[in-house]
Amino acid sequence: MKKHNFSAGPCILPPEVLTGAAQAVHDFEGMGLSLIEISHRDKKFVAVMDEAMSLSLELMGLGEDYAALFLQGGASLQFAMIPYNLMSATNGHAAYLETGVWATNARKEAEAFGKVTVVASSKDSNFNHIPKDFTIPSGVDYFHCTSNNTIFGTQMHAFPKTDARMVCDMSSDIFSRSQDFASFDLIYAGAQKNMGPAGVTFVAVKKDILGKNGRKIPTMLDYTTHIKGESMFNTPPVFSVYTTLLNLRWLKNNGGISWVEARNEAKATLLYNEIDRNPLFRGSAMPEDRSRMNACFLLNDESAHQSVFDSLWKEAGVVGINGHRSVGGYRASMYNALPLESVQVLVDCMKELERRS
Numbered sequence: 634m635k636k637h638n639f640s641a642g643p644c645i646l647p648p649e650v651l652t653g654a655a656q657a658v659h660d661f662e663g664m665g666l667s668l669i670e671i672s673h674r675d676k677k678f679v680a681v682m683d684e685a686m687s688l689s690l691e692l693m694g695l696g697e698d699y700a701a702l703f704l705q706g707g708a709s710l711q712f713a714m715i716p717y718n719l720m721s722a723t724n725g726h727a728a729y730l731e732t733g734v735w736a737t738n739a740r741k742e743a744e745a746f747g748k749v750t751v752v753a754s755s756k757d758s759n760f761n762h763i764p765k766d767f768t769i770p771s772g773v774d775y776f777h778c779t780s781n782n783t784i785f786g787t788q789m790h791a792f793p794k795t796d797a798r799m800v801c802d803m804s805s806d807i808f809s810r811s812q813d814f815a816s817f818d819l820i821y822a823g824a825q826k827n828m829g830p831a832g833v834t835f836v837a838v839k840k841d842i843l844g845k846n847g848r849k850i851p852t853m854l855d856y857t858t859h860i861k862g863e864s865m866f867n868t869p870p871v872f873s874v875y876t877t878l879l880n881l882r883w884l885k886n887n888g889g890i891s892w893v894e895a896r897n898e899a900k901a902t903l904l905y906n907e908i909d910r911n912p913l914f915r916g917s918a919m920p921e922d923r924s925r926m927n928a929c930f931l932l933n934d935e936s937a938h939q940s941v942f943d944s945l946w947k948e949a950g951v952v953g954i955n956g957h958r959s960v961g962g963y964r965a966s967m968y969n970a971l972p973l974e975s976v977q978v979l980v981d982c983m984k985e986l987e988r989r990s
């Protein structure tokens with residue numbers, strides 16, 4: 634039986650994407666060779682990379698002033714590449730909004746490069762909300778935020794208006810909702826949350842912000858290296874890039890971001906309505922900051938209900954809803970590929986628990 638996969642990452646992918654990826658591993662476009670045993674310089678793979686770069690920009694409505702890159706090292710390496718490329722060598726100063734563990738990790742990396750101002754933090758309330766009243770100091774090299782806090786189930790539903798360059802970690806909600814992507818100067822995402830398999834990291838960067846900070850940057854960590862090399866300065870993770878492309882095509886063929894946004898909204902509404910209605914459960918994030926991707930919720934009385942609830946959802950084929958150890962309870966991740974029916978199955982388990990108690 635196919636499971637209802639609510640895993641926080643690596644994520645569920647559409648069945649047709651898995652089928653296409655499996656096919657390409659056996660025989661890539663009728664070449665009689667596997668995708669993973671050909672040269673990445675083969676024109677068939679170069680075409681894959683070109684399409685992955687152009688389609689990602691197209692889906693976000695970004696123009697030629699941006700470069701799309703497919704890199705390695707995860708979102709975690711971006712935590713260092715960003716200050717390396719954007720923070721001035723002399724009197725470098727960046728502003729960070731601290732909304733979760735990933736945002737904190739990003740901020741800590743930046744501190745190795747210059748002065749960092751934390752404009753606001755929700756750490757004292759275990760990151761259960763997004764701070765909204767803060768000022769970005771003038772003259773900073775950039776402002777960094779995390780659009781969706783995967784572990785805590787919060788999401789930024791508005792972004793500050795600022796003259797500072799905007800840098801955003803969109804690892805767990807990229808391509809999930811319509812946004813003014815052009816208001817950001819650099820967007821990055823580890824692919825394995827909402828784009829594709831692990832092993833590749835997506836970056837969209839406004840080209841004119843690069844090459845200006847006066848630092849000597851190691852070749853592999855310099856965005857301009859990868860722009861010039863068209864994401865093939867060194868051997869790219871071909872399988873991850875190809876599977877990501879299949880997923881981007883799936884998104885485009887179904888109607889793009891506006892289509893998936895409506896679907897994501899329907900899923901999140903269905904689950905949060907049940908969390909709020911069902912007297913046995915409560916949500917852990919502040920309602921106005923709830924994430925449409927990762928819904929975190931708790932049982933009000935764990936000792937009375939946890940074992941029954943756990944066996945109910947396991948029997949129903951639900952997987953991946955255990956909460957992160959720092960929050961406890963449950964976390965249902967509803968990435969793009971998760972069908973509404975899977976959310977209905979989980980909601981039915983919650984209703985069944987209420988009926989039995």
Ligand SMILES: *Cc1c(COP(=O)(O)O)cnc(C)c1O
Pocket residue numbers: 642706707708709710735779781782783802803804805823824826
């Ligand atoms: C998972 C995650 C990361 C870390 O991604 P890696 O690719 O594993 O380095 C960073 N930021 C956010 C928001 C995440 O969800």
